[in-house]
Structure formats: structure tokens, C-alpha cells
Amino acid sequence: EAAVTQSPRNKVTVTGGNVTLSCRQTNSHNYMYWYRQDTGHGLRLIHYSYGAGNLQIGDVPDGYKATRTTQEDFFLLLELASPSQTSLYFCASSEWTGGSQNTLYFGAGTRLSVL
């Protein structure tokens, strides 16, 4: 069954720490995304990619790097984590049809706490 798998599911780090969030999709989709979800803000797009080696910025990219190593794998990197990055992170994948984005398929989320 097609799926989006995120790891870890929970992560605690300290201010200034280094964190990598992983995402793998088996949907054969070209596009992958990283969102953060915060109360009162809904989901906000951090970075996305339309293929291996490609990276595009979203609405809230500051403090984040990302890398797409294969069609299946997309990583989000926080090199100097700050408490403001405490959030619930979702990875997703999709196709685009006729120039419009199709349904997003989401992972279960990674809850990150930066102390």
C-alpha cells in the first residue's frame, strides 16, 4: 500500500542542537513537501521538491534546510535548533495534473520539542 513514512515520531533536542527529520514515500510521486503545524497557524509549507536534487522554498523556510536524495526520500535539517521550531512536522507527497496540485498524502507527523 502506498504510504508516507516519517521518522522519528517524537524528538527532543536542546537549543543549538542538530536535528534531521526523515521522510520516505512509496507513492511514486514527483513532489514532496515539509509542513509545520502550529496552533492558530494551521499547516505552513517550509520546503518542497519536485525531484531528486531539487529544492524549492515554501512560506516559512528560515532556519531550515532540506535535501531530496532520491525520488522516495526527503529530509528536513535543523542545524541550530531554536525553541521557536518546536512544532508538529508533516511530510507529504503529491502529483500535479494540468498545472494544479493534486491531493496531498501525509505522513503521521514528527513532534519536535526544542528545550
Add this chain to the structure above:
Amino acid sequence: GDSVTQTEGQVTVSESKSLIINCTYSATSIGYPNLFWYVRYPGEGLQLLLKVITAGQKGSSRGFEATYNKEATSFHLQKASVQESDSAVYYCGGANSGTYQRFGTGTKLQVVP
């Protein structure tokens, strides 16, 4: 940029009563947006509930329905009779031609006996 607005952060409804969750989609350019409702159950990721790709079209799934009213820019989610199993967080999303989806802030639905 485009924006999606959900006005209710939390809604409590008695079982078997009707539900409406409001959503408006505002686009900065003329286009033909795809509009979505997603649902998130505790401990899970968001999953598609329904979508529409044409103004005036009605999407429906599991007893929920929503119609995109282009003039009012509305895409409200409705259900005639809710069940306790409908308790979840509902997100409205919209993507105009050539852009990625923006989301509303989410509405937590609590269905009580």
C-alpha cells in the same frame, strides 16, 4: 498570496445533529483552484476527505459534503447527522493553478453523546 480562512477553532456538536464548518478561499489571481477538505484523527496524518476542482461542483464523502461557491469564495463543510467517530480536526485547503496548497488553521470537532 492566496489564503484560506477557517473561523472556528473548535466546534462541539451533539450526536445526530447537523454540522457546518466554514471555510473561505481567497486567491490573488484569477484561476481555477482545487479545493480540499482533509481530516486528521489523533496520532495520524491528514487524509483527504473530499475535493472539488470546479466552481459549483459538490464533493462528498462519508456523509460530508462541500460545494465551492466562487462568488462567495466559500467552501463550507456540512454533514446532516454527525457521529462520535467524526470527532477529529478538519482542515480546509486550496491550491490555485500553478501554486501549492494553503491551509486554514483547522477546526477541532468534538461530537458528544
